[in-house]
Amino acid sequence: MEFLSAYLLTPSSVIVALLTVLFLTHQSWTHLSRSKKSYQISGGSSKVDDTYNLVVSKEPDVPEGWWSSREVFELERRAIFSKSWLYLAHVAQFCKAGAYQSFDIAGFPIFLTRGKDDKIRAFHNVCRHRAYTITRKETGISTVLGCRYHGWSYDTTGRLVKAPQFDGIPGFDKSENGLFEIHTHTTDHGMVFVNLDSGELIPFPNSTASDIDRFASAARLGSKSRWLAGQTLTGTFNWKFGMSLQYHPVVADQLEEIVSAAASPSVATKFLKFIRQHSSKAKSHIFPRNFFYSFEDGHFWISLSFIPASESTTQVRYDMFGLSSTTGNNEGELTNSIAEAIKNILQKIETEFSSVTPGSLDSSSNTSQILDQLQGHLRLEKKNGSQILPAMRQPKGSSLFQQAEQLCKDIDCAGSGSRSGSGSNGLDW
Numbered sequence: 001m002e003f004l005s006a007y008l009l010t011p012s013s014v015i016v017a018l019l020t021v022l023f024l025t026h027q028s029w030t031h032l033s034r035s036k037k038s039y040q041i042s043g044g045s046s047k048v049d050d051t052y053n054l055v056v057s058k059e060p061d062v063p064e065g066w067w068s069s070r071e072v073f074e075l076e077r078r079a080i081f082s083k084s085w086l087y088l089a090h091v092a093q094f095c096k097a098g099a100y101q102s103f104d105i106a107g108f109p110i111f112l113t114r115g116k117d118d119k120i121r122a123f124h125n126v127c128r129h130r131a132y133t134i135t136r137k138e139t140g141i142s143t144v145l146g147c148r149y150h151g152w153s154y155d156t157t158g159r160l161v162k163a164p165q166f167d168g169i170p171g172f173d174k175s176e177n178g179l180f181e182i183h184t185h186t187t188d189h190g191m192v193f194v195n196l197d198s199g200e201l202i203p204f205p206n207s208t209a210s211d212i213d214r215f216a217s218a219a220r221l222g223s224k225s226r227w228l229a230g231q232t233l234t235g236t237f238n239w240k241f242g243m244s245l246q247y248h249p250v251v252a253d254q255l256e257e258i259v260s261a262a263a264s265p266s267v268a269t270k271f272l273k274f275i276r277q278h279s280s281k282a283k284s285h286i287f288p289r290n291f292f293y294s295f296e297d298g299h300f301w302i303s304l305s306f307i308p309a310s311e312s313t314t315q316v317r318y319d320m321f322g323l324s325s326t327t328g329n330n331e332g333e334l335t336n337s338i339a340e341a342i343k344n345i346l347q348k349i350e351t352e353f354s355s356v357t358p359g360s361l362d363s364s365s366n367t368s369q370i371l372d373q374l375q376g377h378l379r380l381e382k383k384n385g386s387q388i389l390p391a392m393r394q395p396k397g398s399s400l401f402q403q404a405e406q407l408c409k410d411i412d413c414a415g416s417g418s419r420s421g422s423g424s425n426g427l428d429w
């Protein structure tokens with residue numbers, strides 16, 4: 001004991017004890033700081049400086065501008081939508097070669113199309129001549145997609161097959177002016193994902209693949225689904241607010257109201273099952289903006305996507321599918337009722353969103369994942385010294401293209417004077 005007392009009172013033991021206390025105090029302070037859940041996103045120019053951070057401030061808010069800031073939305077475009085795997089559609093929505101569907105994902109116009117080889121490919125919906133839109137309708141079928149302005153045409157693999165007046169121009173190479181293709185991944189169950197990152201292929205996340213497998217198994221999806229109906233609706237709310245759909249009791253209440261007001265008992269029964277399935281295993285939330293639900297004992301399933309159009313506007317795309325063996329009983333009635341239900345839900349979300357305050361909590365399970373992704377991207381930009389937009393494309397051989405374009409203008413080819421374009425065949429948004 002004497003030995004112990006002597007040891008404890010030596011100068012070195014006192015220093016060790018003091019260092020230990022200081023270390024523990026520092027750890028506790030760091031932990032407390034990290035546990036606060038309020039952030040502020042600052043820095044809005046393309047140049048990144050020291051103020052460009054998610055700043056911890058007070059508990060328990062979400063970042064300032066979370067629901068309404070243009071700056072946050074722009075960061076989400078760079079940090080999430082231009083480099084995450086995004087679910088867009090199911091192969092059943094593309095009935096034959098040339099079938100296409102257009103999307104606008106946070107300001108990135110893209111389209112999916114089915115090739116003659118049955119492969120679903122994704123492209124930026126931007127003509128390589130002067131950046132006009134190629135597919136102007138939301139859906140359609142055409143194995144050759146022509147740009148209406150000067151007649152450039154592309155096949156379902158994105159290859160430029162026709163460029164009137166350009167063929168004889170020295171330096172112009174069709175093979176360098178095909179559509180910009182986007183990475184795609186089609187799951188065994190036919191779900192089509194895209195990743196807009198122009199760099200190397202980012203592996204499809206195992207966690208997403210597992211979630212899809214789990215849902216497909218619980219919903220008894222199989223590999224064959226029939227597309228029954230779908231629609232894109234527009235809502236005036238932030239996309240992240242829509243993603244908290246399943247956590248809003250008021251939305252469930254709204255569904256119950258719809259059920260009780262349903263036109264016929266059979267539809268009401270189906271809706272009750274639908275609601276029950278909301279809390280069953282046969283549902284899935286896929287980061288960052290999708291829900292899948294199955295109901296009617298796996299005979300039907302729905303994909304619901306919240307597609308940001310701006311910081312305050314969201315496009316809501318829903319598609320309803322049936323298994324190939326399902327009979328047509330009540331399908332029309334059910335799809336109409338679900339369309340009506342989703343419209344009502346959107347109205348409810350809009351009403352709720354209109355009363356959201358800047359500091360309102362985000363109850364979505366997405367929040368921490370979104371924050372992690374935003375913070376990680378900000379760190380990259382800070383290191384880089386400027387903003388990084390992974391979806392940006394730079395055309396190859398642009399100098400030859402410019403020479404050809406100049407020659408074309410000199411001879412006023414293809415009515416190029418009729419309408420001015422962006423003057424660039426690249427995508428720099």
Ligand code: FES
Binds near residue numbers: 127131132148151421
């Ligand atoms: S042909 Fe498409 S912009 Fe000219």
